[in-house]
Amino acid sequence: MKENPASKTIRDRLEPGALSVEGFLGHDDRPLADIIAADTGEVEAAGLTVEQLGAFLESLHEAADSGWEGRVPLFDGRIRVRVTETLGQTPCPFACGAHSHKAVVEVFDDKEQVLLRFTPLDAHLIRNHGFFEGKGAPYRIAPAELIELYRLCME
Amino acid sequence: MTFWIAVGSLCAICGILALLLVIADGYLNNYGICKLTINKGSKEAEVEGGSTLLSSLNSAGLFIPSACGGQGSCGLCKVKVHAGAPPVLPTEEPHLSKEERESNVRLSCQLKVHNDMEIEVPEELFSIKEYKGTVESLTDLNHDIKLLRIALPEGEEIDFIPGQYIQIETPAYKKTPEPVYRAYSIASDPRDKTHLDFCIRLVPGGICTTYVFEHMEAGNPIRFNGPYGDFHLTDTDKDMIFIAGGSGMAPFLCMLAHIKNEGITRNVTYFFGARSRRDLICLDKMAAFEKALPNFKFVPCLSEALPEDNWEGETGLVTDVMSRHCPDLSNMEAYLCGSPGMIDASVAALTSKGMPIENIAYDKF
Numbered sequence: 274m275k276e277n278p279a280s281k282t283i284r285d286r287l288e289p290g291a292l293s294v295e296g297f298l299g300h301d302d303r304p305l306a307d308i309i310a311a312d313t314g315e316v317e318a319a320g321l322t323v324e325q326l327g328a329f330l331e332s333l334h335e336a337a338d339s340g341w342e343g344r345v346p347l348f349d350g351r352i353r354v355r356v357t358e359t360l361g362q363t364p365c366p367f368a369c370g371a372h373s374h375k376a377v378v379e380v381f382d383d384k385e386q387v388l389l390r391f392t393p394l395d396a397h398l399i400r401n402h403g404f405f406e407g408k409g410a411p412y413r414i415a416p417a418e419l420i421e422l423y424r425l426c427m428e
Numbered sequence: 429m430t431f432w433i434a435v436g437s438l439c440a441i442c443g444i445l446a447l448l449l450v451i452a453d454g455y456l457n458n459y460g461i462c463k464l465t466i467n468k469g470s471k472e473a474e475v476e477g478g479s480t481l482l483s484s485l486n487s488a489g490l491f492i493p494s495a496c497g498g499q500g501s502c503g504l505c506k507v508k509v510h511a512g513a514p515p516v517l518p519t520e521e522p523h524l525s526k527e528e529r530e531s532n533v534r535l536s537c538q539l540k541v542h543n544d545m546e547i548e549v550p551e552e553l554f555s556i557k558e559y560k561g562t563v564e565s566l567t568d569l570n571h572d573i574k575l576l577r578i579a580l581p582e583g584e585e586i587d588f589i590p591g592q593y594i595q596i597e598t599p600a601y602k603k604t605p606e607p608v609y610r611a612y613s614i615a616s617d618p619r620d621k622t623h624l625d626f627c628i629r630l631v632p633g634g635i636c637t638t639y640v641f642e643h644m645e646a647g648n649p650i651r652f653n654g655p656y657g658d659f660h661l662t663d664t665d666k667d668m669i670f671i672a673g674g675s676g677m678a679p680f681l682c683m684l685a686h687i688k689n690e691g692i693t694r695n696v697t698y699f700f701g702a703r704s705r706r707d708l709i710c711l712d713k714m715a716a717f718e719k720a721l722p723n724f725k726f727v728p729c730l731s732e733a734l735p736e737d738n739w740e741g742e743t744g745l746v747t748d749v750m751s752r753h754c755p756d757l758s759n760m761e762a763y764l765c766g767s768p769g770m771i772d773a774s775v776a777a778l779t780s781k782g783m784p785i786e787n788i789a790y791d792k793f
Contacts, residue, residue: 290603292499292663293633320668338769341745342673342703343731358767359631360675361610362501370519372501375631 280305286366288406294302297398299409309361313403315416326419327400329426334378334393344381348426352388353381363394380422389414389422463544464488474720476542477543481507481536484652485547486653491556492549493656494595497609498537504656505536534683558653559584565646565728569627569709573675575615576626576640583667585621586654588614590686591662591679591763594624594654601643607651610636613679613765613791614655615684624652629675659791661686662761666753666787668694669754669762671774672700676766677710679791683763684717686722695723697753699724701746701770704730705737727753747777757783764790765784777784 284305287387289296301308304416313323336345337356343351358376365371373394381390392412399414461475464484466472466701473488482498482505485491496502503523510532516524520535532548564579581584588594616625629638644650661668662670670680680698687696702708707730714726729742729749742749753758755777764774771792778788 294635294638295633341701341731358769359629364499364501370522
């Protein structure tokens with residue numbers, strides 16, 4: 274798929290050094306539209322939507338926020354969530370006007386194994402732009418992992 | 429033969445068009461020198477057009493507060509633009525109320541200078557200065573917070589109110605193409621006007637804190653401007669509660685030094701939240717303040733104390749601990765510094781215990 278000038282501008286904001294040290298693309302050199310199409314396609318094939326998954330992550334962050342950086346049990350103890358917050362906000366690299374607090378949310382299973390790590394910006398990017406970050410990016414969420422976590426909590 | 433003439437002609441036309449575009453771009457994006465008239469002529473500046481109003485004002489020596497470094501996220505860099513501004517931009521909208529739009533308030537980090545402008549800023553910003561200091565030391569406070577100590581140049585001093593913050597410049601490094609600024613609360617004793625201390629917590633992937641943790645060294649030059657902010661102690665005799673977590677310790681170190689210097693005898697209880705013992709900072713300093721200030725009590729509280737911590741202090745949520753220690757808050761004041769989640773939870777807990785919202789001051793970036 275060809276990359277248009279608008280997505281080229283966004284891609285520049287996703288590169289290392291623009292909004293974060295490592296950027297959002299990792300070693301993924303596919304056009305941005307292809308990255309998004311592949312990941313959203315995987316979500317839709319599972320019978321879900323990116324809006325559902327993004328909203329799910331937002332709900333986990335909100336719950337974690339109540340725990341003062343301690344673990345908060347959710348979904349009958351099937352998972353526990355914990356946030357590490359720092360001061361400041363990051364603007365959306367898609368320049369939609371949204372800003373997300375700088376934080377890392379960890380999701381643990383009932384054996385204290387980390388199932389997922391994500392930032393509030395990830396939740397926004399998935400929900401509003403269908404973007405899970407490029408392969409090799411520090412905070413990329415593989416759609417399959419998120420779908421599995423979603424099903425663990427919802428079923 | 430005709431084919432090659434046609435191809436050659438097409439290439440020549442494309443080349444001429446490309447050249448014309450380059451020339452036109454130079455003219456169209458060259459805004460020339462623009463005049464900024466500030467506060468009805470109290471100050472005037474001529475700047476190169478094309479940059480943001482925030483950076484243009486900075487280059488003219490007028491420093492506007494901006495906790496996010498011009499990313500359009502903190503909303504602190506508001507100025508009034510009475511003439512010369514385009515319509516409100518989508519990136520400004522979330523930060524401007526209806527009243528602010530009607531009185532020409534704009535976000536200076538989003539607005540670009542393309543022509544002469546008439547601007548209004550608070551008079552006190554005229555006294556904010558830029559400094560070129562030296563990194564005197566970088567000390568680990570724990571595994572993810574460092575104490576940065578900056579020395580001012582020989583013969584220079586800085587005055588600030590305890591609770592205020594400074595904008596520190598991170599120079600261009602690695603793949604970050606240009607300098608960026610971030611805001612940090614001052615942690616040092618306000619009596620020492622030749623040094624500034626800051627508590628800096630590592631933000632994973634953060635441009636500025638990664639620079640501090642991985643590249644900054646003692647002896648490096650460092651550029652900063654300020655002081656900014658209206659987070660400060662009130663002049664009442666009410667008992668006070670401080671609540672902080674992580675690097676939110678910084679303004680309270682400064683305020684406690686001020687309380688000690690001025691002989692203030694108000695009761696102060698400081699609730700500091702951390703995950704486990706390894707996350708606690710400045711315990712020695714807090715013990716020294718408790719010794720020097722008979723009306724001061726420090727209450728560290730761990731949310732995930734580990735068995736090896738052998739912790740006998742408070743555990744659980746800071747807000748729950750605070751509620752146990754202070755059942756009636758109706759005639760007290762609270763000062764908060766920390767993450768947005770922490771501030772929101774604290775404000776909810778304080779107001780539910782009867783504290784009027786106007787008695788709560790916080791520093792929330």
